Amino acid sequence: MTLSIIANGRRRTLETPPDRRLIDIIREDLHLTGTKEGCGSGECGACTVLLNGKPANSCLIWACQVQHGEIVTIEGIAPPEGLHPVQEAFVQEGAVQCGFCTPGMILSSVALLATNPNPDREEIKHALSGNLCRCTGYSKIFRAVERAAESLRNGK
Amino acid sequence: MISQSPSVVGSSIPRADAIGKVTGRTKYGADYSMPGMLWAAVVRSDRPHAEISAIETDDALGIDGVEAVITAGDIPGNNVVPVVFRDQPCLAENVVRYVGEPIALVAAATQEIAREAAGRVRVSYRDLPAVFDPRDAMTPDSPKIFGDDNVVKHWRIRRGDPTQAFKTADIVVEDTYRTPYQEHAYIEPQAMLAIPTSGGGIEVLGAMQCPFYVQWALVEVLGLPYSKVRVIQTATGGAFGGKEDVPSLVACQAALLAMKTGRPVKLVYTRREDIRSMSKRHPAWIRYKSAADKTGKLLAVEVEYILNAGAYATLSPVVLWRGTVHAVGPYRCENVQVDAYAVATNTVPCGAFRGFGSPQILFAAESQMDRLAEALGMNPVEIRSRNLLKMGDTTPFGQILKESVGSEEALDLAVKQSEFASKYRSFPAESKNNRIKCGIGMACTFYGVGLGAGGAHLARTGAFVQMLADGSVQFAVGTTEIGQGMETVLGQIVAEELGVTADRVSMLPVDTSRVPDSGPTVASRATTMSGQALRNACNPIRKILLEEAALTLGCSGSDVSLARGYAADDRKEIEISQLAARAIKQRKHLASQGFHVAPPTSWEEENGQGDAYVVYSWATHVAEVEVNTATGEVRVLKIVAAHDVGRAVNPQAVEGQIEGGAVQGMGYAVMEHIPMENGVLQAEDLSTYIVPTSKDVPDITSIIVEHPFSDGPYGAKGFGEHPLMGIAPAVANAVAHAIGIHISEIPLIPERVLAAMGK
Numbered sequence: 035m036t037l038s039i040i041a042n043g044r045r046r047t048l049e050t051p052p053d054r055r056l057i058d059i060i061r062e063d064l065h066l067t068g069t070k071e072g073c074g075s076g077e078c079g080a081c082t083v084l085l086n087g088k089p090a091n092s093c094l095i096w097a098c099q100v101q102h103g104e105i106v107t108i109e110g111i112a113p114p115e116g117l118h119p120v121q122e123a124f125v126q127e128g129a130v131q132c133g134f135c136t137p138g139m140i141l142s143s144v145a146l147l148a149t150n151p152n153p154d155r156e157e158i159k160h161a162l163s164g165n166l167c168r169c170t171g172y173s174k175i176f177r178a179v180e181r182a183a184e185s186l187r188n189g190k
Numbered sequence: 191m192i193s194q195s196p197s198v199v200g201s202s203i204p205r206a207d208a209i210g211k212v213t214g215r216t217k218y219g220a221d222y223s224m225p226g227m228l229w230a231a232v233v234r235s236d237r238p239h240a241e242i243s244a245i246e247t248d249d250a251l252g253i254d255g256v257e258a259v260i261t262a263g264d265i266p267g268n269n270v271v272p273v274v275f276r277d278q279p280c281l282a283e284n285v286v287r288y289v290g291e292p293i294a295l296v297a298a299a300t301q302e303i304a305r306e307a308a309g310r311v312r313v314s315y316r317d318l319p320a321v322f323d324p325r326d327a328m329t330p331d332s333p334k335i336f337g338d339d340n341v342v343k344h345w346r347i348r349r350g351d352p353t354q355a356f357k358t359a360d361i362v363v364e365d366t367y368r369t370p371y372q373e374h375a376y377i378e379p380q381a382m383l384a385i386p387t388s389g390g391g392i393e394v395l396g397a398m399q400c401p402f403y404v405q406w407a408l409v410e411v412l413g414l415p416y417s418k419v420r421v422i423q424t425a426t427g428g429a430f431g432g433k434e435d436v437p438s439l440v441a442c443q444a445a446l447l448a449m450k451t452g453r454p455v456k457l458v459y460t461r462r463e464d465i466r467s468m469s470k471r472h473p474a475w476i477r478y479k480s481a482a483d484k485t486g487k488l489l490a491v492e493v494e495y496i497l498n499a500g501a502y503a504t505l506s507p508v509v510l511w512r513g514t515v516h517a518v519g520p521y522r523c524e525n526v527q528v529d530a531y532a533v534a535t536n537t538v539p540c541g542a543f544r545g546f547g548s549p550q551i552l553f554a555a556e557s558q559m560d561r562l563a564e565a566l567g568m569n570p571v572e573i574r575s576r577n578l579l580k581m582g583d584t585t586p587f588g589q590i591l592k593e594s595v596g597s598e599e600a601l602d603l604a605v606k607q608s609e610f611a612s613k614y615r616s617f618p619a620e621s622k623n624n625r626i627k628c629g630i631g632m633a634c635t636f637y638g639v640g641l642g643a644g645g646a647h648l649a650r651t652g653a654f655v656q657m658l659a660d661g662s663v664q665f666a667v668g669t670t671e672i673g674q675g676m677e678t679v680l681g682q683i684v685a686e687e688l689g690v691t692a693d694r695v696s697m698l699p700v701d702t703s704r705v706p707d708s709g710p711t712v713a714s715r716a717t718t719m720s721g722q723a724l725r726n727a728c729n730p731i732r733k734i735l736l737e738e739a740a741l742t743l744g745c746s747g748s749d750v751s752l753a754r755g756y757a758a759d760d761r762k763e764i765e766i767s768q769l770a771a772r773a774i775k776q777r778k779h780l781a782s783q784g785f786h787v788a789p790p791t792s793w794e795e796e797n798g799q800g801d802a803y804v805v806y807s808w809a810t811h812v813a814e815v816e817v818n819t820a821t822g823e824v825r826v827l828k829i830v831a832a833h834d835v836g837r838a839v840n841p842q843a844v845e846g847q848i849e850g851g852a853v854q855g856m857g858y859a860v861m862e863h864i865p866m867e868n869g870v871l872q873a874e875d876l877s878t879y880i881v882p883t884s885k886d887v888p889d890i891t892s893i894i895v896e897h898p899f900s901d902g903p904y905g906a907k908g909f910g911e912h913p914l915m916g917i918a919p920a921v922a923n924a925v926a927h928a929i930g931i932h933i934s935e936i937p938l939i940p941e942r943v944l945a946a947m948g949k
Contacts, residue, residue: 129205
């Protein structure tokens, strides 16, 4: 099929089998390797991207499901030389260790803060419950999301 | 202006690798591609023990896009992936010994084709009798997997006269404990890219802890000299021991196909393949008997400790050794008998996992301490304080503790912070009539830092440091960043040594061609060992900077301090970047190699006595739980962890290790396990192997205790494994406090808790 999507703000048109996974299109055709594959079955959340503004496991989505859709990956949430407030907060709070879950974790956090600018701890835990992290014990990730929420509310 | 700066060491600067990781720019093994690259897939055994009668590859080779199929006969070098022994083949030859064992390799144009072709390689088997339980494997009529008795290794400790001590003791408690498989569940599956070089050699890059292990395996399997084998670590998405020895297998698989086809070959495991075939924490069976007198003095300990090694020895002998050394826990005890066995079965080989053979035995040891306390009417703090190893004491394996013993301070701080004493008294009464009962429990642990006598021949590290014309600094080491924060911490050490700010220091990718064999990145050794090697490397550079500064400032070199990017005496200062430019113009050598060898250790095998490790880190964990007596569910609400780390080079990174280890330990305590049936693991993905999610996380309080270690950089000791080690017994003791029943098997899943309560 001829697939037409907007990826990180740019229109992309490419030929692909309709049953190709979105993650493969992102990583192999668009060369956006910040989206990670941890399990291939929607259990770990490492492949999370924003599809039409909502977090989605890109390993479970087929090309034919995203026709004319808008996709944002980790490479697309901030300008090349800057950091999104969520990225900045992850750096400052020490919320990153091995980093493999980080892109997915950040996109789930961005999606949460887009709809809920002042989440409490339980709401953060709920929003991130589809993203596994095996390094940090999550605690510093929660603090990073709280810090990012505050900077976003303060218009930073 | 004279700069009076806070030191770089000891400050919580953000991680050096954080920006690359939050922007998605950091490349992991699977993110690399090459022109002309092929994809690999592995054909694996679906039998636990069988003779291979035939391997038919024609079907697979006939698929469009398949470039090569390899079996054991195609291996140019030795068919062995060496670890401690040389019993594990790279590809099964004649016999398979576990489900998931590699038999053949396929290279094809795409990953899909490679995987399809692997499924079309037909292996015919003749089944052999198999054995799955290590205690069955120790019986005389068991099928033999390893040697003539399946015992991969037996370690012992003999001290005093336990038999006599048990006869005369006031209190004796004994039980049998069991612990499960634990899967590392690093989020990044194993991944490797192998590239043939123009000189007939190989370059391999990918996820790993131990590039020099990978190099050694490639030398063996490919039959190449070391000089033609180069291994580069990419960013690695979690390891925890699960990328210690097994990446050698992955690398050999990709490299064999690369050498055969003359093209780059990438191999990325599926999650299922990874869980099925890669190493795990050994399941353990432990019989533990302890004796005390009326005052709570620990008189004697007798332990039988059996690990299920799986089908090959891999790291089991040294995992077992660490378990043996830690068998009594951090206590004085004059009468000790430990018999520890790693036993081969027809199951996936177990290996390294954070704690390395100690979490299993410490679960038993620390459960026993609570039972002794209960029998004596003491509280858990009293009995531990009564016996805790202190400076100058002799360990149960005969080592006199000469420095850096923060055991008491860690205990005191954890007990105070957690309000242990009052909660221990009040919880039973408070939840007496409730369905949900609260409990609080604790565990004291110690951790032998580094490889110790069990791996003394590997206890050295190399380093390279270079200051460039703008005063920025590059360094290289042979240990790896695997998420633990090594890159940042070592950068801080280099910055401190050379007086520059940490943002001026960059780590080069870990590459076997840059520094000499530095041993593995295991045993919480990277900060101490590479840190010391880097300090050695910095010395000559620092000397040149001081000389240049003295000349420029018109003072003596001994009056100059280097800090925060400036060289200064008490009147003037000059930027280090200017000194560097000047020194380089004068053809001074601003680059240097460093090397560090660990101080001596010893182990006398017959009686298990010796100076096992150079130094120990010390910890106390307190866990607060609630147990739903109707459903059996255990929720861990709070964890307080106090750790003597010698010196926290980066306190935020130390906290990160404590929090991550606590949650991994909590998973081990209450949810993680893999049932095994006839050699087949019954969990093969992350929906059946359950690890803690964000919703399971308790409130964690980290307490850093600093009793400096003279051979650690700025006093630092290794401790990255330690945060996991005391959690399971602290949680189990808290559950026992809540429901009044000790459960001697983890994880404390609802059905087990209900069964223990007779429901």
